[in-house]
Amino acid sequence: MILVTGASGQLGRLVITSLLEKTAASNIIAAVRNPETVADLAEKGVQVRQADYNDVASLVTAMQDVEKVLLISSSEVGQRTAQHSNVINAAQQAGVSLLAYTSILNADSSPLILAQEHVATEKLLAESGVPYVLLRNGWYSENYTMGVATALQYGVVGCAGDGKLATAARADYAAAAAAVLVKDGQAGKVYELAGDNAFTLSEYSAAISKVSGKTVAYQNVPEAEFTQILVAAGLPEGFAAILANSEIGASQGALFSDSKDLSTLIGRPTTSIEDCIKKAL
Numbered sequence: 001m002i003l004v005t006g007a008s009g010q011l012g013r014l015v016i017t018s019l020l021e022k023t024a025a026s027n028i029i030a031a032v033r034n035p036e037t038v039a040d041l042a043e044k045g046v047q048v049r050q051a052d053y054n055d056v057a058s059l060v061t062a063m064q065d066v067e068k069v070l071l072i073s074s075s076e077v078g079q080r081t082a083q084h085s086n087v088i089n090a091a092q093q094a095g096v097s098l099l100a101y102t103s104i105l106n107a108d109s110s111p112l113i114l115a116q117e118h119v120a121t122e123k124l125l126a127e128s129g130v131p132y133v134l135l136r137n138g139w140y141s142e143n144y145t146m147g148v149a150t151a152l153q154y155g156v157v158g159c160a161g162d163g164k165l166a167t168a169a170r171a172d173y174a175a176a177a178a179a180v181l182v183k184d185g186q187a188g189k190v191y192e193l194a195g196d197n198a199f200t201l202s203e204y205s206a207a208i209s210k211v212s213g214k215t216v217a218y219q220n221v222p223e224a225e226f227t228q229i230l231v232a233a234g235l236p237e238g239f240a241a242i243l244a245n246s247e248i249g250a251s252q253g254a255l256f257s258d259s260k261d262l263s264t265l266i267g268r269p270t271t272s273i274e275d276c277i278k279k280a281l
Contacts, residue, residue: 001065002181003029005051005087006072008037011102014174015070015181016041022182031062053083059090068098068181073118077242080117081124088121088128098187099130100180102173105138105166105194105257112249113242131187135177138194138262139255141167141273145280148208156205156218159226159244161251165201166194168262169271176265194257195270204273211277223248 002019006012007030019028025045030038035048042048051062053074063069069091074083084101091099104110104118125132144167176193180186199207205218221229223244230240249255263270 001027001029002068002070003031003049003063003066004070004072005031005053006074007041007048008032008034009072009075011170011174011177012072013038013041014171015072015177016046018171018175018178019181020044020046022178029062029066031059053086056086056090056093059087060093063090063094063096066094066096068100069096070177070181071099071101073102073121077114077117077239081120084117084121085124088124088130091130092128097131098181099125099132100177100186101125101132101134102177103134103136105136105192105255107134107136110249110254111252112254113245133180133186133188134190135173135180136190136192137173138257139165139167139250140170140173141195141271141276142170142280143167144204145273145276148277148280151205151208151216152212152214155216156201156208157221157226157229158201158218158247159221159223159251160201160247161220162200162202163247163249163251163253164198164256165204165250166196166198166256166258167273167276168193168195169276172262172266172270176262179265179267191261191265192257192259193262193265194259195273196260196263197270197272198256198258199273207274208277211274212281 029047030041031051033052049062051058071087074080107118202218205216208216227240227244
């Protein structure tokens, strides 16, 4: 039995889609806060169990008779460490044989603010005694391509300078997680998951221009200015600052890796940024 936490989220749903290609639906458990949000998965034969990152008891109950758990990192920045601790404690109590965790690329050396809770979670895992595997995910290409319409209108604005971004499609990371979950002998492994073909934001702008036929330029601005641009676009100031910090980290190489772990796990090249742009358009 394989349990996927956060199964109603974008990554969780894609992981389950990949798992359905590799194992019977009856072997898959979708753990969600609100079961009604994954009624479509239940219709496919996937087991659905209620579980809340903030409720250890619900997590322990959901993990009964479960062999492997995928802990998809919480979306609640600032609360992640406590929530992840609850999942790890539940896995320990339930006696699961493997816990896979979606961490962040180069977690142990990353300067990003976003990396801090991932590092804390990795430490908790190491101390827990639960067999675990780390899936250190790089940036999703969708982090950029979801704003391609805005980019076509105003150009690409950021503060990543000439930093290389080794992104991949969210579905690529999901396929890698599914591949690890159905393999044996994964405990203790660390996968640095990144796209095969890194790019700068200038090159990303050129890719949008090529795909769309409309010239799109990249404007590099100071971190504080980029933060305020994000705030003006409707993001909370704290989260805007974290995103701007991530771009500064990218300018220093924090979102780059030449690791081929991702394409090796999924058995094909990672999805190109051009293909992600085409899909977004």
